[in-house]
Amino acid sequence: MKIGVLALQGDFAEHAAVLRRVGVDAVEVRLPHQLDELSGLIIPGGESTTIGKLAVLYHLIEPLRAFAAARPIWGTCAGAIFLSKDARREQPLLAVMDITVERNAFGRQVDSFEIDLTVPALVDSAQPFHAVFIRAPLIERVGPGVQVLARLPDPAGQPDSGRIVAAQQGRLLATAFHPELTGDDRFHRLFVSLAAA
Amino acid sequence: MSKQNGNSATGTVAVKRGLAQMLKGGVIMDVVTPEQAKIAEEAGAVAVMALERVPADIRATGGVARMSDPEVILRIIDSVTIPVMAKCRIGHFVEAQVLEALGVDYIDESEVLTPADEEHHVNKHDFKVPFVCGCRNLGEALRRIAEGAAMIRTKGEAGTGDVVEAVRHGRAVLGEIRRLQTKADEELFTYAKEIGAPYELVKETKDLGRLPVVNFAAGGIATPADAALMMQIGVDGVFVGSGIFKSGDPAKRAKAIVQATTHCRDAKIIAEVSRSLGEPMVGRTAASLPEAEQLAGRGW
Numbered sequence: 127m128k129i130g131v132l133a134l135q136g137d138f139a140e141h142a143a144v145l146r147r148v149g150v151d152a153v154e155v156r157l158p159h160q161l162d163e164l165s166g167l168i169i170p171g172g173e174s175t176t177i178g179k180l181a182v183l184y185h186l187i188e189p190l191r192a193f194a195a196a197r198p199i200w201g202t203c204a205g206a207i208f209l210s211k212d213a214r215r216e217q218p219l220l221a222v223m224d225i226t227v228e229r230n231a232f233g234r235q236v237d238s239f240e241i242d243l244t245v246p247a248l249v250d251s252a253q254p255f256h257a258v259f260i261r262a263p264l265i266e267r268v269g270p271g272v273q274v275l276a277r278l279p280d281p282a283g284q285p286d287s288g289r290i291v292a293a294q295q296g297r298l299l300a301t302a303f304h305p306e307l308t309g310d311d312r313f314h315r316l317f318v319s320l321a322a323a
Numbered sequence: 324m325s326k327q328n329g330n331s332a333t334g335t336v337a338v339k340r341g342l343a344q345m346l347k348g349g350v351i352m353d354v355v356t357p358e359q360a361k362i363a364e365e366a367g368a369v370a371v372m373a374l375e376r377v378p379a380d381i382r383a384t385g386g387v388a389r390m391s392d393p394e395v396i397l398r399i400i401d402s403v404t405i406p407v408m409a410k411c412r413i414g415h416f417v418e419a420q421v422l423e424a425l426g427v428d429y430i431d432e433s434e435v436l437t438p439a440d441e442e443h444h445v446n447k448h449d450f451k452v453p454f455v456c457g458c459r460n461l462g463e464a465l466r467r468i469a470e471g472a473a474m475i476r477t478k479g480e481a482g483t484g485d486v487v488e489a490v491r492h493g494r495a496v497l498g499e500i501r502r503l504q505t506k507a508d509e510e511l512f513t514y515a516k517e518i519g520a521p522y523e524l525v526k527e528t529k530d531l532g533r534l535p536v537v538n539f540a541a542g543g544i545a546t547p548a549d550a551a552l553m554m555q556i557g558v559d560g561v562f563v564g565s566g567i568f569k570s571g572d573p574a575k576r577a578k579a580i581v582q583a584t585t586h587c588r589d590a591k592i593i594a595e596v597s598r599s600l601g602e603p604m605v606g607r608t609a610a611s612l613p614e615a616e617q618l619a620g621r622g623w
Binding site: 180 | 366
């Protein structure tokens with residue numbers, strides 16, 4: 127199986143390394159024709175404004191929308207912003223996932239953090255998933271067809287009321303954090319299973 | 324935070340090095356006003372370096388070069404959504420404390436400013452904000468990482484528009500890493516002593532086949548082809564200082580350098596974006612600089 131990683135800017139090499147570790151061919155994508163023959167695509171972390179502008183310049187927006195209509199896409203951090211319908215400011219978006227995101231929702235770099243999350247959709251879900259949030263967005267709103275995969279722990283300890291940091295809409299996956307920066311490849315395996323389906 | 328999920332932690336090595344990983348394949352641009360910062364963001368910069376003067380003007384003005392006015396930095400922070408970096412003098416940990424308090428996203432402990440300490444760099448482990456530091460060779464890079472740098476950039480010779488020193492330092496670091504991988508493990512102890520770097524970091528670099536942190540190029544990059552040259556030599560991204568806003572058409576040149584960095588192995592794209600960019604920065608050959616004006620020798 128071949129899975130692409132959008133390589134306009136960001137930590138695409140880190141995603142490709144995890145894909146190879148779980149036994150998948152990883153292909154760097156910079157131009158529309160490179161989307162051919164892929165079973166899925168990861169949009170990495172990076173700067174969402176930079177990725178969006180380069181996607182517009184190289185005529186990738188419509189081919190990526192067509193890709194999302196038929197094949198799985200997973201966006202991490204900047205990639206999740208790029209998938210969203212609304213990032214509450216002017217910037218190029220694919221607008222294929224019915225979510226609203228708030229960019230830099232936690233503040234500046236000194237507020238970036240690591241935390242353990244409970245993610246029922248993963249294998250071995252009793253094991254927490256260690257998540258790295260870097261100038262991360264939050265998923266403020268999810269549409270009716272969107273399933274919440276992970277939330278931050280609620281400060282008051284209420285279940286199912288923490289802020290949303292991972293979501294799935296059919297074959298589309300969005301995480302506000304960076305599974306590619308940890309040794310835990312369960313999110314990558316979840317995505318590979320979507321691509322294999 | 325609920326107990327079974329543990330506590331969150333800020334200022335960790337993973338989040339400090341991680342931000343640099345998000346900048347990979349990108350261009351970080353020197354800016355001196357909010358208007359320039361917006362031009363940089365619009366062109367696709369992944370971050371801006373907020374300064375009072377670009378290196379070419381620091382050279383022209385002479386005198387002591389210090390941390391920028393916090394007012395300038397704050398106005399630039401307010402003007403863009405991309406990360407904002409700022410420079411402190413080598414060893415000036417109070418300037419670094421001030422920059423952290425202002426909320427900058429990365430501190431460049433930079434040889435472009437006049438060093439404040441001729442023996443010691445800042446102990447960067449003491450900070451939640453990450454640091455990037457310059458280097459000319461592998462030993463210098465690993466010494467800075469030992470002090471807590473979360474990102475490295477080769478020094479080049481800032482404010483010249485002459486790429487030759489950036490190439491020299493990039494090739495030195497990457498070539499030394501390639502040679503390191505041919506060494507037997509028992510040879511690493513003496514090698515670590517020879518290059519003045521901690522053994523553990525030498526071993527880690529050998530095992531990884533690269534620096535343990537992201538490595539950009541800086542100092543003299545002025546054209547799209549310069550940026551692509553450094554990327555093909557093997558760095559993770561580029562800093563462009565005076566090269567953009569000292570040129571004839573900064574917006575166009577900035578956009579072209581961003582595209583050449585992404586498509587660094589596609590000569591047709593580099594050719595296309597290099598057309599009609601207007602005047603590049605005038606430039607001074609690095610070889611013509613008297614020793615006292617060479618910035619790369621600052622730091623050790």
